Amino acid sequence: MHARLLRHFFFFFFLRQKFLKMSQQPLLQLLHNASLGSLELKEPLNFWCGARVQARSAGNAEPVYEPATGRVLCDLPPCGAEEVDQAVRSAHAAYLKWSRLSGMERGRVLLEAARIMRERLVDIAKVEVVNNGKTLTEAKGNIHMAVQGIEYFAGIAPTLAGQHIQMPGGCFAYTRREPLGVCVGIGAWNFPLVLAVMKSAPALACGNAMVYKPSPMAPITAVILAEIYKEAGVPDGLFNVVQGGAETGSLLCHHPMVAKVSFTGSVPTGKKVMEMAAKGVKQVTLELGGKSPLIIFKDCELENAVKGALMANFLTQGQVCCNGTRVYVQRDILPQFLEEVVKRTKAIAVGDPMLDGTRMGALISRPQLDKVLGFVKEAQKQGARVLCGGEPFVPSDPKLKGGYFMSPCVLDNCRDDMTCVKEEIFGPVMSVMPFDTEEEVLQRANNTTFGLASGVFTRDVARAHRVAENLQAGTCFINNYNTNSVVVPFGGYKMSGIGKENGQAVIEYYTQLKTVVVEMGDVQSLF
Numbered sequence: 099m100h101a102r103l104l105r106h107f108f109f110f111f112f113l114r115q116k117f118l119k120m121s122q123q124p125l126l127q128l129l130h131n132a133s134l135g136s137l138e139l140k141e142p143l144n145f146w147c148g149a150r151v152q153a154r155s156a157g158n159a160e161p162v163y164e165p166a167t168g169r170v171l172c173d174l175p176p177c178g179a180e181e182v183d184q185a186v187r188s189a190h191a192a193y194l195k196w197s198r199l200s201g202m203e204r205g206r207v208l209l210e211a212a213r214i215m216r217e218r219l220v221d222i223a224k225v226e227v228v229n230n231g232k233t234l235t236e237a238k239g240n241i242h243m244a245v246q247g248i249e250y251f252a253g254i255a256p257t258l259a260g261q262h263i264q265m266p267g268g269c270f271a272y273t274r275r276e277p278l279g280v281c282v283g284i285g286a287w288n289f290p291l292v293l294a295v296m297k298s299a300p301a302l303a304c305g306n307a308m309v310y311k312p313s314p315m316a317p318i319t320a321v322i323l324a325e326i327y328k329e330a331g332v333p334d335g336l337f338n339v340v341q342g343g344a345e346t347g348s349l350l351c352h353h354p355m356v357a358k359v360s361f362t363g364s365v366p367t368g369k370k371v372m373e374m375a376a377k378g379v380k381q382v383t384l385e386l387g388g389k390s391p392l393i394i395f396k397d398c399e400l401e402n403a404v405k406g407a408l409m410a411n412f413l414t415q416g417q418v419c420c421n422g423t424r425v426y427v428q429r430d431i432l433p434q435f436l437e438e439v440v441k442r443t444k445a446i447a448v449g450d451p452m453l454d455g456t457r458m459g460a461l462i463s464r465p466q467l468d469k470v471l472g473f474v475k476e477a478q479k480q481g482a483r484v485l486c487g488g489e490p491f492v493p494s495d496p497k498l499k500g501g502y503f504m505s506p507c508v509l510d511n512c513r514d515d516m517t518c519v520k521e522e523i524f525g526p527v528m529s530v531m532p533f534d535t536e537e538e539v540l541q542r543a544n545n546t547t548f549g550l551a552s553g554v555f556t557r558d559v560a561r562a563h564r565v566a567e568n569l570q571a572g573t574c575f576i577n578n579y580n581t582n583s584v585v586v587p588f589g590g591y592k593m594s595g596i597g598k599e600n601g602q603a604v605i606e607y608y609t610q611l612k613t614v615v616v617e618m619g620d621v622q623s624l625f
C-alpha cells in the first residue's frame with residue numbers, strides 16, 4: 099500500500115514538474131515553426147512581473163482568428179482593473195531600477211534583445227503571418243525592421259544628453275534629459291510586432307518602463323517580444339503586455355501611475371485616448387489614420403511611378419496607415435498609367451501567405467473584408483469604374499476556404515467627393531483621378547482632415563521639393579513610396595496625429611527636460 103502511494107506521488111510529482119516546465123517555456127518555443135491551420139494557443143498571452151500571466155476571469159473572452167483560414171486561434175479574455183494595476187505597478191518597480199542605469203548599460207541589453215530577435219526572425223515572422231494574414235515575405239521584412247528599431251535605439255541610448263547654457267556672472271544652467279516613468283503603448287493590428295517595438299524600444303532606451311496593449315485581433319507577437327526583452331536582461335516588469343480591447347485600453351489611459359500614452363489606431367479612438375489622457379494631464383503620442391495623396395506628374399519615370407503606386411496601395415493587403423490611396427495622375431499620362439497599373443495589379447498573386455510566391459495574403463477579419471468590399475460597391479454606386487479586383491477571393495487550397503481574401507482593386511473615374519476618396523478604406527483599393535496643374539492638385543491633395551503621408555513622382559527636382567513643401571502631411575516620399583525606416587521620423591499632421599515615432603525625433607516624446615540653474619556668486623536679494 100505504502101509503495102503504491104509513493105508510486106502515485108512520484109507520478110503526479112513528475113506530471114506537475116512537466117507541466118510547470120511547459121508553462122515556463124518561452125512562447126516562441128511552443129509556437130516553433132508555426133504553420134497555417136494547425137497552431138493552437140493555450141498559453142496565457144499576458145505578461146507582467148517577468149512572466150506570462152493567465153487572465154483572472156475567462157468571462158468576456160473574444161475569439162482571435164487566423165485570417166488566412168478563418169479558424170479560431172484562441173479565446174482572449176480581457177484584463178480588468180486589478181490586472182492592469184498589477185502590470186502598471188510591476189512596470190513602476192522596474193522603472194526605478196532601469197532608469198538608474200547608464201545609457202550605455204541600457205543600450206547593451208537592447209542590443210542583446212535585437213540579437214535574439216534576429217536569430218528567431220523566421221519563426222516570429224511565421225507567427226505574425228498566422229495571426230495577421232500578411233505574407234511571409236512581408237512579415238520577414240517587418241521583423242527585420244523591428245530588429246533594426248531595437249538596434250537603432252540601443253545606439254541612441256548612450257547619446258542622450260542635456261545642454262550646458264552660460265549665464266551672466268559665470269553662472270550657468272544645464273539640462274538633463276530624464277525619462278517619464280511608466281509609458282503605455284496601445285497598438286493596432288496591421289504591424290503587430292513592429293508597432294510594439296516602435297513604442298517600446300525608444301521608451302526603454304530613454305529609461306522608461308512600458309505596459310503594452312496589442313490589438314485584440316493580433317495579440318501574440320507582443321508577448322514574444324516581452325520574452326525576448328526578459329531573456330536579454332531587462333528587469334522583470336520593465337516591459338509588460340496586457341490583453342484586451344477598449345475597456346482595458348481605457349483602464350490603462352486612466353491609471354494614475356501612467357505618465358504617457360503612445361497610441362496607434364484610428365482617429366475616433368485616438369480622440370478618446372487624448373480625452374482620457376487629458377484628465378490626468380498625461381503626454382500623448384497619437385499615430386492615427388490617413389488618406390494620403392500620391393501625385394504623379396507627366397514628366398515622371400512612368401514605370402517607377404506605376405511600381406510606386408502599387409507599393410503605396412497593396413502592402414499588407416492595403417492595411418497600411420500611410421498608404422497613398424488617392425492617386426492623382428496628370429491627365430496626359432492617365433491612359434498609359436492605368437493600363438500598366440491594372441496589368442500589374444491583376445498579376446498580384448493572392449493566396450497562401452506562407453508561400454514564397456504569394457504577394458497578397460488575407461485581410462485581418464471578416465468584418466474588415468466586408469467593409470472594404472462595401473467601399474467598392476459604394477464607389478460603383480457613386481460613379482467609379484472598377485478596372486480590376488474588388489471581389490472576394492477563394493483560394494484553391496481547401497484549408498484557406500474560410501480565409502478573408504479579396505482581389506486587389508483599381509478604381510477609375512473617381513472624384514474628390516466620393517466616399518472611396520474621402521474615407522480611409524484600409525484595404526487593397528486604389529482610387530485614381532486625373533489632374534491638370536500643380537496648383538490644382540496641391541489644393542485637392544490638401545483638402546482633407548488627414549495628413550499622415552504623401553508622395554510625388556516627377557523628374558523635375560525643383561517641382562519635387564516645392565510640392566513636398568506644400569503638401570500638408572507628416573511625410574512626403576519623392577519618386578518612391580512607403581520607404582519608411584526606423585532612422586526617419588514618422589507621424590501625422592492634422593487629424594492623423596500628434597508626435598513622432600522613429601528617428602532621433604522620438605526622444606523628445608519619451609523624455610522630459612529638467613533645467614538645473616547654478617549660482618556661482620552671492621544671492622542678490624530684493625528683500
Ligand SMILES: NC(=O)c1ccc[n+]([C@@H]2O[C@H](COP(=O)([O-])OP(=O)(O)OC[C@H]3O[C@@H](n4cnc5c(N)ncnc54)[C@H](O)[C@@H]3O)[C@@H](O)[C@H]2O)c1
Nearest residue numbers: 285286287312313343344347348363364367385386387419
Ligand atoms: N499612424 C500610424 O502609425 C498607424 C499605424 C498603424 C495603424 N494606424 C491606424 O489604425 C487604424 C486601424 O487599426 P485599428 O482598427 O486597430 O484601430 P482602433 O482605433 O480600432 O484600435 C487601436 C487600438 O486601440 C484600442 N482601443 C479601442 N478603443 C479604445 C479605447 N476606448 N481606449 C483605449 N484603447 C482603445 C484597440 O483595442 C486597439 O488596441 C487605421 O485607422 C490605421 O490608419 C495608424
Ligand SMILES: CCCCC=O
Nearest residue numbers: 288289292418419420
Ligand atoms: C510600420 C509603420 C506603420 C505603418 C502604418 O500602418
